[in-house]
Amino acid sequence: MKETVLIVEDQFVEANDLRLILQKAGYRVTGIARAVSKALECIQEEKPDIVLLDIFLKGPLTGIDLAKQLNELNIPFVYLSANSNQEVLSAAKETQPDGFLVKPFREKDVLVTLEIARYRHAHTRDSSSGRESQLQKQLLPIFNEAISWEQKLLKAGKGIQPFIPFEYLSAGIYNKLETSYNDVGFLRIGFDEYQVIGVNELMVITNLKRHELVALQSQTHQDTTATRYEATAFKQLCVQPCIQLLIADTFEMNSYLVFPILLPNGQLFHFSFYSRRLDAYQAQHLSLVSRLQPFLATAVGRVLSKENRFDLKLNNNSSLDSQKKGSIPLFDGIIGSSHQLLNVFDHIMMVAPSDTSVLILGESGTGKERIANCIHTYSPRKLKPLIRVNCATLPATLIESELFGHEKGAFTGATDRRIGKFELATGGTIFLDEIGEMPLDMQVKLLRVLQEKEIDRIGGRSSIKIDVRIVAATNRNLEKEVAQGRFRLDLYYRLNVFPITLPPLRERKEDIMDLTTHFIQHYNRKTGKKITGLSSKVLDTLMAYNWPGNIRELEHFIERSILLTKGTIIEDIGFLNINPTELNMPDKGHIKTIDENEREHIIEVLKKCNGRIWGEGGAAQLLNVPPTTLNSKMKKLGIKKVYQGNS
Known part of the structure; x- marks a missing residue:
């Protein structure tokens, strides 16, 4: 059976040329429409296999308006346009077309574009379906593994990460009548590295008591369907004290997606995804979690029922910390964990x-x-x-x-x-x-x-x-x-x-210290020098600078610094030629925040411990906090391995 094409084009000569090209190549043209209303009539009479669609048409509606309906009908389409206006292009891209043909075009351009569009449409749909199927196959054995509940949640979170990005994930059962707070959280600190934030860790990090967490939980809005909160909506959600506000403030999160799952016993279990990006969650994420809901309801319900843990009394043990000491060289030469x-x-x-x-x-x-x-x-x-x-x-x-x-x-x-x-x-x-x-x-x-x-x-x-x-x-x-x-x-x-x-580097300044350490080690080996770090003044300046040349500029700065430094500490930045207007340095009348004072205190302790965090004589012991908590605070405050030795 011949493949069918609908041409939506208000210029008769161009539409007729397209029809002749398509018929010669063996396609069957179901019709030529000059306006969106006529196109919809043609589609109702006979659904085409693909649509060639001009962006600008007769009447009040454009090709972009029709494209939105074609997406709902799952009909692939290719835009025809001679217009390259940026605003129009942006609007057209949002409709996710299967191709573009720029006028004037050759016969071969039309036929090849149609072939690519058909493949792209089918491949995108099959790829999405296949990846979701693969995700379910990956999650199923996790919930059947003989490992702890917290480890199951962590492994499930890692599996979901490529599909629903997050920097913090919390999971637990909604229960306003509960007398204790039992959610478990996972903070992403590296590509495949997560720190478990149980109740004990959360109390230390936030300086709250357990009963205060319970009180916050009782005030927290409970969504009963999958819902996303971007930027403004997330701020509105966090106007009143609630768990979401606590996590947003503690870990600097800016968007939120909650995925409630109705368990067989009638309780609601939730996966709550948080991101530092303002626009991390889109409509497709809601569609995905809705499709996963039946599978996860069965899997999670079976585990909790088997373990008799619908009360979810978790072990919240900091020894579950999943972070790995040292980095895995998955991405050779790419430094950072922002x-x-x-x-x-x-x-x-x-x-x-x-x-x-x-x-x-x-x-x-x-x-x-x-x-x-x-x-x-x-x-x-x-x-x-x-x-x-x-x-x-x-x-x-x-x-x-x-x-x-x-x-x-x-x-x-x-x-x-x-x-x-x-x-x-x-x-x-x-x-x-x-x-x-x-x-x-x-x-x-x-x-x-x-x-x-x-x-x-x-x-x-x-x-x-x-x-x-x-x-x-x-x-x-x-x-x-x-x-x-x-x-x-x-x-x-x-x-x-x-x-x-x-x-750009100015948007991931928390990586500057890791990059600096890497470049110092590299050029130490190259030059035979033994530079150990930067002075506090130099580090503050590097963090305040906007780095218009990005990582390449930082590398050149470190290379020159090592060549010109006579001691073991880089203390001069005069040759960096920084324009004062490019610095974000605090003025002399600046009153330091609690975070700034805490950052300076932790840095001083790390210096005294030669960068050692863990074990006897480590910074965590001197500060009387768990090592996992200190690591979390260091991440939040931008303190990294420039001050660390063999930690």
Whole structure:
């Protein structure tokens, strides 16, 4: 049976051209609609397999309005547009189209785009369904394992993390009549590292008594259905004293998703996800937890019933601390554990196993090439080449030859055959760095290579099939480039299948100390010096600086500092040439907060203990707090291994 296509286009000549192209290729056109109302009538008469949809149409409704209804009907669609307005592009992207065709287009462009759109639509749906099925298969044995309840919750949380991101997860039974607070929490402190926050730990960290936690719990609003609270909504929820406000203030959380589960005995069990990001939770997260609800209700209910623990008297033992001493080199050369960076790690591990195109976005100096390396390393193509191309450094006259190769004698100076980068990368990955610098004429050729999966050497007589995974990167705002006519909309959409955005260093300052320690160790080995750290004054300045050059600028600063420092401590930053306007230093009249005073006190104790946290004579013992609690406070206050030795 022929595949059916509905054309929604208000220009008769263009619509008729499309119809002729499609009919020639064997498609059946169900109709041509010039307005949304007519398109809906056509869809009601016969549901098409795919829709070609112009953004601007006759009448009050646009193609974007129709796209929202197509999503509800699960009909794939491709936008047709000659408009590259950034506002329109942003609105169009939100509808998650299956492709873009920029006018004017060739016959082959239309047919290849339709093929990709059908595959993308089916693959996205099947991939989502498959990943959810895989998640259920992963969770099922966890709840059947012979491990403690707290360990089951922790392992389940780790499994859910790639699907529902969180920096803090709490779980427990809703019960306003309960005489004790029994939720157990898990604070994320590394890529696969979580600290258990039981009742005892929470009381120490918050300086509250158990009865005060119980009182807060009794005042806490209890959602009976899955609900998300973003930014403003979360603040409104936390206007009155409640458990959510306590966790938000203690661990600096900014958004919240609660997932209540009705247990077989009629009680409500909850998973509560918290994130430091303002917009962490979206509609798709609610859809996912709703689909997981029946499975988790059965699994959790069975465990609690079997263990007779519907009263949930948890052991809340700090020895359950799941954190790992030292870091696992999963992401070679990428240093830090801020929540922004951990989110990047999650995305890497999600996309690496597939062949999906990845677009890495971020300012210069944020480490985009290292991310590309990691994606290749954790992909099935890891044994094949990773070919790097910096589009910004290629002369416009040579870029086609560099990418696709040429035959001997193809042009003046072509004395030998040249194998292009795409051909060299066959079976592996090609990394197109600074893709935003590519000339428009080459963008057209690159798009066709990506769509048709074949190249033509300059001067060659036949096409060469290629099997290459595309990872591209840019420090430009490609949506703005599209709006200003410097980057093709269809190429942008073809590359932007799975975007990963790297945060600038000024937004992850808690990683500065880990990065500084790493660079000091690196350049100590390189130069033979024995620098042990920074003075407090230098550290305060580094934390206050905005780092326009990001990690690369910090590395150069440490390298110069080590070369110029005569002692063992870096005490001078004069050569950093910091503009005072780029500093966020407190003024002399500044009154220190309790957190600032506590931070300074912990740092002084760590210095006296030579950075030792655990064991006899460690900082935790001197401060009379559990090591897990001290670790949590250090994370919150931005105290990291610059002051630590063999902890």
